[in-house]
Amino acid sequence: MPFAIYVLSLAIFCMTTSEFMVAGMMNTLAAEFGVTVSAVGYLITAFSAGMVVGGPLLTAALLNTPRKKAFITLIAVFFVGQLLGAVAESYALMMVSRIITGIASSAAFGVSISISASLVDENTRGRAVSIIFGGLMIATVLGTPAATWAAEAYGWRFSFWAVAILVLLSGMTALRLIPVLSTPEPTSLRHELKSFRNRGLWAAYLTSFLIIGATFAAFSYFAPIFTDLTGFSAASVPLLFVVYGAATVVGNLITGRLADRYMMPLLTIGLILLSVALLAFAIGAHEPAVVIAAVIVIGLAGVPMNPPMVTRVIRAGGSGLMVNTIHTAIVTFGVVIGSSVGGLAISAGYGLVAPLWIGLILALAGVISLLPFLLGFSRSKVVEIK
Structure with missing residues (x-):
């Protein structure tokens, strides 16, 4: 497997950790923003809604963008969203943060799979995908519990900052290690929808x-x-x-x-x-x-x-x-x-x-x-x- 596949997996690890870590700090966030626990639950729903609705829309805007550039762009968008969460002083700003990160995460999954398909031959695509999704699995086993523990030990903002820094590092690594792939043939949304x-x-x-x-x-x-x-x-x-x-x-x-x-x-x-x-x-x-x-x-x-x-x-x-x-x-x-x-x-x-x-x-x-x-x-x- 090209090492770039593992870089993609690291980014997915960061994004999945961000998606689920709110579940481990519900009471803390409810007290911070003066809302109910159920309202904090909507932050998880907002992330998922961003993935379902916004991800495809953002992908449509990146159709003619070289795959590596598209991935780096999505890392940057996710980083901005995660950063907003780390400095959020209000529930509304945290909600905006979750929507932005959800949108970027969904599109990043699609771009990661597309890049992995370009880096390996047809007979090893499944293995490449398993490595990318390994980032998701490890996030549920290690990432989310670690973020919860860090939130309890050092405060919830520490966890948000840690994920933001880690996703930034994964983006910098991707910029260096993911090869420049051939620019996709110019296409339109109508053609893609065929x-x-x-x-x-x-x-x-x-x-x-x-x-x-x-x-x-x-x-x-x-x-x-x-x-x-x-x-x-x-x-x-x-x-x-x-x-x-x-x-x-x-x-x-x-x-x-x-x-x-x-x-x-x-x-x-x-x-x-x-x-x-x-x-x-x-x-x-x-x-x-x-x-x-x-x-x-x-x-x-x-x-x-x-x-x-x-x-x-x-x-x-x-x-x-x-x-x-x-x-x-x-x-x-x-x-x-x-x-x-x-x-x-x-x-x-x-x-x-x-x-x-x-x-x-x-x-x-x-x-x-x-x-x-x-x-x-x-x-x-x-x-x-x-």
């Missing part, structure tokens, strides 16, 4: 949405399920999240190695395992051994499906900026829908186990979404980009 006429691409998007939606319907409510249903102590919850995070890292290493050769088998097996784990979790939520096993399998078969998911999207629609940024937006939308529907089910009185059943329904829908491809009905519709 890729979206491919039914195989939309089928790939749908499966990605369902996998991530199923995973985050459950993951978003792990903590209360662990303590209120399973009976784990509050002190053991961080350890359980570390176990889950370690499983995602291991799963990502496995799928990254195999995605190029076994794309569809990985997606099929992953969705079946995810369905079985969610079913076992829902039925055995009061049994610690069952819960631990289910959490490990969800970690292995949920988010680590990203390499085969991205490989499928690239084969169906190419490695263009819009194709990959829209994929990032759809995956983020899956996070929002999965967690939101799970929360609505709890609010409706169905209990903490309800998100697990929601996740199971989405995972089973994901299996069904693969059936046309597996049975050969849609293969003629999929145009593989060589």
Whole structure:
């Protein structure tokens, strides 16, 4: 793997840490800005909304920009947004910061995948993508907990400044180490959108949405399920999240190695395992051994499906900026829908186990979404980009 791939991964690590670290400092930020904890939760929603809506719009503006220059530009935009958060004296300014960083993050994912596809041959694209998404996995295991710890030890602004400096360093490293790629052929948004006429691409998007939606319907409510249903102590919850995070890292290493050769088998097996784990979790939520096993399998078969998911999207629609940024937006939308529907089910009185059943329904829908491809009905519709 070219070292530049690891530089891209570092940038994604910084951006993902920024996305989730607010969750670990909700009470502190609520006291700082004089708002409710639920209002601080909207800061996370704002980041996701920026990724879903703003990311594709910013990508459209960068279509004819050389990929390296586009990436550096996005690093600069993200840095400005993170800097605004570090110096924010009001809730409104912090909200602006989150929207800017969310927009830049979404576009950066798409550009990173496009650059990685240009740096490696077709048979190693899945592995390259797994390294980039490794930054996301490590951010959930190490980055977010480290930011939370630093916020408690040195204040929340320290964490924001630390991420800002780290993303600046990743940008400077990228400027030096990412090779100058050939300038993309002049194109228009209308031409770029032609890729979206491919039914195989939309089928790939749908499966990605369902996998991530199923995973985050459950993951978003792990903590209360662990303590209120399973009976784990509050002190053991961080350890359980570390176990889950370690499983995602291991799963990502496995799928990254195999995605190029076994794309569809990985997606099929992953969705079946995810369905079985969610079913076992829902039925055995009061049994610690069952819960631990289910959490490990969800970690292995949920988010680590990203390499085969991205490989499928690239084969169906190419490695263009819009194709990959829209994929990032759809995956983020899956996070929002999965967690939101799970929360609505709890609010409706169905209990903490309800998100697990929601996740199971989405995972089973994901299996069904693969059936046309597996049975050969849609293969003629999929145009593989060589």
